[in-house]
Amino acid sequence: MLSRDDDNFEKVPLEELAPDAETYLGLVAYLQLEVFEASSIAVANSPDISSKEALTRMAKLTLDKHEAFVAEIRRKKRAPERLMEPFTPTIDAYIARISSDDWHEQVLSVYLISGLFDAFFSELADGMPGNLAKYAKDVLADDTGRAQVATLLQQEIAANDGLADRLALWGRRLVGDSLLVCRAALVSTPNDRSDDGAIEPVLSELIATHIRRMDDLGLTA
């Protein structure tokens, strides 16, 4: 029975909802790999070399994060492929859903979803055992090159009539699909609390940060 009384709707610390370390590592490693792929598609479609450079840094950032998690999996003597494999259907379907032929939408996707997932997995990391919590938070905190991509987006929005409206719409679409991935990270684990409302405040916070990111770009979320 789900009670929606305020008293029962307090925020549960995200670490209480966290999956086990192997699930966490496999999921975050594969997600970074897929965000890297999305970034490199945006690199390849760049209309000029300075936007290409900004996006290349974003590709490097996500690739470095992927490699850092793969290295951690190897240190735990597990095969990275085996830990990532279970998440390929969910994540591949997600990436396919948010893919676009439009370069501006590609850039916005990479910028917003990398921010959203880095924040989400950084909070989840608090529930990780031993040194993994600090290690994961350190890896995810790196934001080298993100400011340049924000600047690139702001310039494009200023230079292209109608782009702000289109990207605002795209940003709203992204958040729904991305939150489904976050939810998937929290279910099917021994701590599964997906049915008791504990997840909702976590997702609300992610949405709030997403909206702030869109505001900073001059987009109405």
Next chain:
Amino acid sequence: MLSRDDDNFEKVPLEELAPDAETYLGLVAYLQLEVFEASSIAVANSPDISSKEALTRMAKLTLDKHEAFVAEIRRKKRAPERLMEPFTPTIDAYIARISSDDWHEQVLSVYLISGLFDAFFSELADGMPGNLAKYAKDVLADDTGRAQVATLLQQEIAANDGLADRLALWGRRLVGDSLLVCRAALVSTPNDRSDDGAIEPVLSELIATHIRRMDDLGLTA
């Protein structure tokens, strides 16, 4: 007047044909960026996660090389975009010519052309002033992950009837287009020797190494 006598066909050291440092840096930086893009397309098209991992290392390798040359351009207080810009028409056209919808061809392309260009620019580096020669050779010598891509190709060739023939054909096609890029690197510079036959032995050597790489994969060049 071009004499084809053996005496006049001795190998000229490649450094004598080398372009100036800025041309060299802009060209090698942009080429690595484009090989990175080709690698990441191969990553995105990987049918399974272990081939994806092998190709991700290749993407990282080429991206690291690109970034190393960009860093060197910045140390020389030049804008990377400005030094790379002049080569975008040639290289973009080249990448378009060697692009393929077939994943195996994508993987072979990345493997062979990165090897060919690393060898070529490493030799050219001998003609670079100051510390640049050693710096460039060190950057280009990194071959982390290449062995895994070779293994991946060998496994695919063994597992797929007819693939060896198709890739052999593809490898032969690649070499011609790639040598045109090398030739472009040697012309339009104060040292332009493109008309006196001095370039031919250089290109012959590149072809020989390319053939060895194909042999190692079990492909008839």
